[in-house]
Amino acid sequence: MKVRVIALNTFAGFLRNKLIILFVAIFLCILLLFMTPLLMMKAMSGQTAGQTESPVLTLVGALMSMISGFGSLLAAWSAADTVADEMKSGTILAVLARPVRRWEFLLGKYLGVQLLMAVYVLFTFGFSYLLAWIGGEHIQTTPWVLIVYPLVRYAICSAIAMFLVTMMHPVMAFGIVLVTAILALMVQPGLRAPAFLPGLLKTVVYTLLPSTALLSESRFLTITQASLQKITWDVHAITLTYGLDYALIWFLLAVWSFRRRSLARD
Amino acid sequence: MPAAAIEFQNVTKVYRRMFREEQVTALSCVSFEAGAGEVCAFLGPNGAGKTTAIGLLMGFHFADSGEIRVLGCAPGDVRAKQQIGFLPENFAFYKYLTAPKLLRFHLALAGSWSAEAAARIPELLAKVRLHGYEEMKIGRYSRGMVQRLGLAQAFLGSPRLLILDEPTSGLDPAGRKEILGLLLALKAEGKTVFLSSHILPEVEQICDRIVIIDRGRLLRAGRLQEMLATGDRVEVVADRITEEIEQAAAASGAVVERGPNGVRIVLDAARKREMVEALWNAGCDVVSINPVKSSLEEVFLKVVEHREGDA
Numbered sequence: 001m002k003v004r005v006i007a008l009n010t011f012a013g014f015l016r017n018k019l020i021i022l023f024v025a026i027f028l029c030i031l032l033l034f035m036t037p038l039l040m041m042k043a044m045s046g047q048t049a050g051q052t053e054s055p056v057l058t059l060v061g062a063l064m065s066m067i068s069g070f071g072s073l074l075a076a077w078s079a080a081d082t083v084a085d086e087m088k089s090g091t092i093l094a095v096l097a098r099p100v101r102r103w104e105f106l107l108g109k110y111l112g113v114q115l116l117m118a119v120y121v122l123f124t125f126g127f128s129y130l131l132a133w134i135g136g137e138h139i140q141t142t143p144w145v146l147i148v149y150p151l152v153r154y155a156i157c158s159a160i161a162m163f164l165v166t167m168m169h170p171v172m173a174f175g176i177v178l179v180t181a182i183l184a185l186m187v188q189p190g191l192r193a194p195a196f197l198p199g200l201l202k203t204v205v206y207t208l209l210p211s212t213a214l215l216s217e218s219r220f221l222t223i224t225q226a227s228l229q230k231i232t233w234d235v236h237a238i239t240l241t242y243g244l245d246y247a248l249i250w251f252l253l254a255v256w257s258f259r260r261r262s263l264a265r266d
Numbered sequence: 267m268p269a270a271a272i273e274f275q276n277v278t279k280v281y282r283r284m285f286r287e288e289q290v291t292a293l294s295c296v297s298f299e300a301g302a303g304e305v306c307a308f309l310g311p312n313g314a315g316k317t318t319a320i321g322l323l324m325g326f327h328f329a330d331s332g333e334i335r336v337l338g339c340a341p342g343d344v345r346a347k348q349q350i351g352f353l354p355e356n357f358a359f360y361k362y363l364t365a366p367k368l369l370r371f372h373l374a375l376a377g378s379w380s381a382e383a384a385a386r387i388p389e390l391l392a393k394v395r396l397h398g399y400e401e402m403k404i405g406r407y408s409r410g411m412v413q414r415l416g417l418a419q420a421f422l423g424s425p426r427l428l429i430l431d432e433p434t435s436g437l438d439p440a441g442r443k444e445i446l447g448l449l450l451a452l453k454a455e456g457k458t459v460f461l462s463s464h465i466l467p468e469v470e471q472i473c474d475r476i477v478i479i480d481r482g483r484l485l486r487a488g489r490l491q492e493m494l495a496t497g498d499r500v501e502v503v504a505d506r507i508t509e510e511i512e513q514a515a516a517a518s519g520a521v522v523e524r525g526p527n528g529v530r531i532v533l534d535a536a537r538k539r540e541m542v543e544a545l546w547n548a549g550c551d552v553v554s555i556n557p558v559k560s561s562l563e564e565v566f567l568k569v570v571e572h573r574e575g576d577a
Contacts, residue, residue, distance in 0.1 A: 001374060001377060001379070002374065002375055002377065005371060005374040005375060006375075009360065009371060012362065013360065013362070016362045089358045090354060090356065090357075090358035091358045091359060091360060093324075093326060093352075093354040093358070094352070094354060094357065094358070094359070094372070094416075094419065095375060096324075096325070096326065096342075097324055097347065097350065097352035097354070098347060098372060098375035098376050099344040099345075099347040099348045099375070099376060099377060100344070100347075100375055101344060260328060262321075262326070262327045262328070263321070263326040263327065264321070264326075264327065
């Protein structure tokens with residue numbers, strides 16, 4: 001009950017958070033700008049399907065990557081901001097004066113962030129289908145993959161940000177998550193690692209950082225008429241467990257760090 | 267003293283800055299108790315450490331040494347918090363909520379949400395003069411209205427112990443009077459109230475016990491009546507006084523005031539017996555003998571100034 005009301009209140013706060021509204025508005029503007037060439041192609045009825053397929057796939061792929069990247073940023077920022085704002089404004093004092101344990105407070109905040117990200121994922125899920133439809137293509141994947149994989153990825157980002165914000169300023173926490181996400185992408189197997197990262201260090205960094213590529217729904221996504229990649233349930237289960245486990249570790253670290261945190265207004 | 271609702275034993279709190287040598291001692295070996303059913307005022311000048319002590323009491327900060335018990339539990343223990351109503355200094359709120367929604371949110375946090383409890387919210391809002399503002403977002407409230415709402419959330423669920431940090435801050439004189447009335451009603455119900463305030467005449471009206479701290483150190487703690495009695499001056503009231511006694515009293519530094527109901531003589535406690543015997547021998551009737559009491563403000567200033575003198 002307590003966790004649920006904190007989560008719902010956190011979500012209600014996000015819907016009124018000016019920074020998040022601005023963030024979403026800018027994101028929507030960029031999406032609409034990207035949609036323009038797709039709509040143009042759709043309008044040019046003279047072109048054959050073969051002529052439009054390649055640019056449509058490029059655009060849809062770019063848009064979906066952007067949506068995914070924006071989601072990670074949104075998850076990290078909202079998690080860092082919601083905890084920091086409670087401490088800065090002092091609203092946390094009245095909440096924790098109630099019979100609420102610190103971990104319950106943090107869990108409520110975390111679930112509030114996940115609620116926001118669920119809305120975001122559902123929106124992007126619908127948007128992906130809309131884009132494919134505009135481009136005259138068909139998304140061939142199991143729908144739940146497009147929902148669950150991003151959610152797990154965002155759960156990791158928000159858990160790391162929540163842990164960091166128990167010790168530092170939210171902007172710094174957000175920055176570290178951003179750098180971590182970029183670094184995680186750079187050290188993926190199969191990609192050429194930057195020159196400043198020796199091979200051994202690359203392996204260590206890859207092991208320590210969350211593998212966003214592994215948790216990317218694009219692994220299972222085929223926006224063509226080609227056949228689907230066959231992914232078995234055990235692969236899904238192992239991959240998602242890896243992601244959830246990673247998020248859980250960071251969330252538990254956040255709870256541990258917050259346990260003895262002084263709640264003086266920063 | 268009744269069983270202690272709040273106990274501080276040799277509590278020390280030092281604020282340290284990460285990567286820096288500097289440290290500030292907010293509380294140094296502070297010990298005091300507040301009994302159950304008492305109204306205890308926690309006084310001190312700005313920066314004395316009152317808010318830190320209240321933060322320790324609520325489990326918002328952690329003491330470096332010493333022991334704190336609240337209703338028999340460690341600070342932050344949910345069993346104690348279930349019975350505590352708390353008003354922080356500069357009560358902060360979710361601006362997008364309305365007062366009834368905020369109170370329902372707090373009821374849910376307290377784990378005592380029920381249709382019956384929720385039905386009492388309008389009554390509580392009326393008690394703090396916020397009826398008629400149920401539809402207004404809290405972000406549009408004035409400072410005084412926010413403070414009143416903070417008090418309403420502290421009173422929610424009929425707590426056994428109320429911890430109020432500056433409860434009358436931001437309120438107009440009429441509002442302050444109403445809040446004092448509410449606190450007196452709570453005292454009559456047997457609730458324990460622990461409050462910090464700078465408005466000493468009001469505190470004096472409702473408190474049983476006083477704790478004075480300054481610069482993190484305990485200066486005085488005790489029952490209000492004992493503290494206000496200075497002990498070195500007494501007031502003798504007689505039905506009349508003779509010319510000779512009056513002259514002798516004036517010569518010894520006593521103050522004689524004539525009133526409609528008799529004569530009031532304020533003199534050193536050491537000369538009390540001598541004066542009473544003189545009055546009796548002269549055939550005057552002694553109506554009362556009482557220790558002269560200072561106001562809480564006088565006691566507070568004396569204690570704090572004495573401490574500054576020592577420093």
